[in-house]
Amino acid sequence: MVMDANHSLKYDRQLRLWAANGQSALEKSRICLINGSAVGSEALKNLVLPGIGSFVIIDNKFVLEEDTGVNFFVDVMSIGKPRASTIVQHLLELNDEVKGKAILEDPLELIAKQPEFFKDFTVVIATDLSATILLPLSKVLWVAGIPLFVAKSVGFMAYLRIAVPEITLVETHPDSLVDLRLDSPWPELRQFADTLRLEEMNGQEHSHVPYIALLIKLVQEWKNENNGNTPSTSAEKQEFKEFINSKKLTPDEENFDEAINQARKACVKTEIPKHVKVLLNDPQAQNLTPNSSNFWILVRSLADFVAATGFLPLSGVLPDMKADSSRYVLLQNIYHQKAQCDISQVKSYIHKHLTVLKESIDRIEDQEIEVFCKHAAYLKVIQYRSLEQEYTTPNTKRIAELFEDGDNLIPQYVTLRAYDLFVEKNGHAPGKLIERIEQDTTELQEIAADIMGQCGLAMTDLIQKHCAETTRAGGAELHNISSFLGGLVAQEVIKVVTRQYVTFNNTCIFDAIKSRTIVLEM
Known part of the structure; x- marks a missing residue:
């Protein structure tokens, strides 16, 4: 997604959270709110501000005096007017790039007469609904795979329930995406390390060798002196750290200290996380159809890549380290080129599967493939009960x-x-x-x-x-509780829409008296 300068400036803070691809997904989203309650209004407020594409409020009620005490998007001048229209008018003032409209119909009648209407939305938020309306709606959305958020605020208690067959997440935002492959360097990385002659370097050069190269070289030296074995026991790992320390020319070489701190990574075999292995073997990945989502086509292609290489695609992310600029840039290029090579191989599997499915190879864009490969070790699928x-x-x-x-x-x-x-x-x-x-x-x-x-x-x-x-x-909403819940709803909707960060499964309860929340899988 390409943004002009003004657009980027407007959404600067959130772009730092979910980047351009997340913002693009948000701006393409269509949100449906059933009932313009205080919770619903607050949820939409927190979605309109970051720039959803459009929203619809379905509500046939009129503004009552009691509404004016809990809902900031109605006032005494709007008493007796359609609640949905009033709320839409005020919400649209918050962001001129968002479109919104009111539908002044009974939600129950709309669900009964025109259930397919709700299939056009990215997400549906339902507030203040009885099971008579909620269950038929949830069935329609469940079959269509559209997330339903059920929110309720009663007195000092609040409740949020997410209902959708599954949510697939790629950008879960772990603490780090660094994958150095110190135990299994590929030829270019091995060559980079082998060309460094530590014994021929002066003090300045010696103290600026990247610790990645140091570990690759020194692990090989250790293996040559120990029958080809990598340090495995606690005692051996400690000896290996002492071995690294012995290679210092001076006590204050920070790059060697970094190598000592990261030594365990060179002694541990790179493996595919268990939760990713489960996904690779999931029937949805193994049995693709034209109706398969992009996520599962990507997972199947990832499984093919793993079968061929034994590894996940390299993330290409390199941490900061003590090094001179030229060698650090060279090292960056080696990791970047390997990551691009892995992406190209995964892409070839994707195109093969899309061709078999008689789908266009352009169905999955290059950016989506790159993001998927970069985050392959941290994929997550959440499956819900209806x-x-x-x-x-x-x-x-x-x-x-x-x-x-x-x-x-x-x-x-x-x-x-x-x-x-x-x-x-x-x-x-x-x-x-x-x-x-x-x-x-x-x-x-x-x-x-x-x-x-x-x-x-x-x-x-x-x-x-x-x-x-x-x-x-008495069924009353308190504005501060509804405001909190509305923020929670918006937060989780954004996670689902952008497919970033990890949302909860499946029920969240908030007790304002205790100031506590709990997530329950019900």
Whole structure:
């Protein structure tokens, strides 16, 4: 993606986080929000500012006086006006590059009459929905592979659920992408090290030999003196460090100190991470079809590369080190050229598979291939349970285990599930009517007790208290809680849209009273 100077300046900070390819994905995204609640408005605010492509708000409600106290995107002048239209108007003022519109229809009717409408979006965010609407929507999106974010803010508790068959991540942003291959240097790297004559160098030259070259040379010397064996035991590794230290001309040669600190990397065999091996053997990679995503075609091509070479593609990333400029630049070029060579080989496998699938070889762009190869050691796939599975076949064993673990937020999860069931049954939030507070509290507690019973557990005093507090909230949103949740929603949406960083699987609970969050796989 090519950006002009003004565009780059506008999005400067976020470009440092997810680069041009991440920004491009964000600007192509189409976001659908169902219900312009405080949570939904805050989520969209945090997506409009960094520059999503477009958004739609589906909401047939009108602004009430109570909305003005919790939603910053409506005010007293908008009371009685369509809520979606009002929110869209104010959101578009935040970023003139984003498009947005309001659809003043009942979400339930739209889902029933025109379910294919939702297949045009990159992500759908649903707030303040009962299971009657949520489950049919989730089924449509699940089949289409479109991520659904379900957000709820009730009093001092908040909930976010992600539902999509799987999310494939390439740029997971590990601490480092450095892959030096000190144990298995390729010919050009070996030649670079072999041409260095340490014994013929003066003090200045000797102290500026890159530690990578030092380790390759000195490991070979060690192996020549030890029957071809690399240092393996703790004692041998310590001896090897002493051996490196003995090669110093002066005590203050920093490059030798770097070599000593990195010596273990020269003694450890380069291997393919276990989680990557699992992906290489995944049926989705081994059994490609024209419907296979680019990710799985790339993984299959990666598997072919590994079968041919025994290694993952070289990342080409080189760390800073003590070295003179000429040799460091030469070393950089050696690593870069090897990385480019590996990319070309992977690309040949990609083109072969695309041809077999009768797909255009231009389907996967060069930049996508390069990014994939650079991050090949850190790929991640997250597979989710559907909302239908969670609601119809709850993970009772998991819930019971979490209660046994002690101090966590599983009681809040049970309370929120009971809240959903209450709304489904009664058509309103518990405590919505003041005269029903005691009655609603009792009913909510009974529903929670039933959930606990399904898990083989007894009702707890803590859940009873949470039920009473939730009823007291009367289904109301608190702006600060909704603002926090909206930020969390936007953060996770950006991860999913850009396919960068690692999102959670699959439920996040926030308790504002304790200022704690927990992620649960439900």
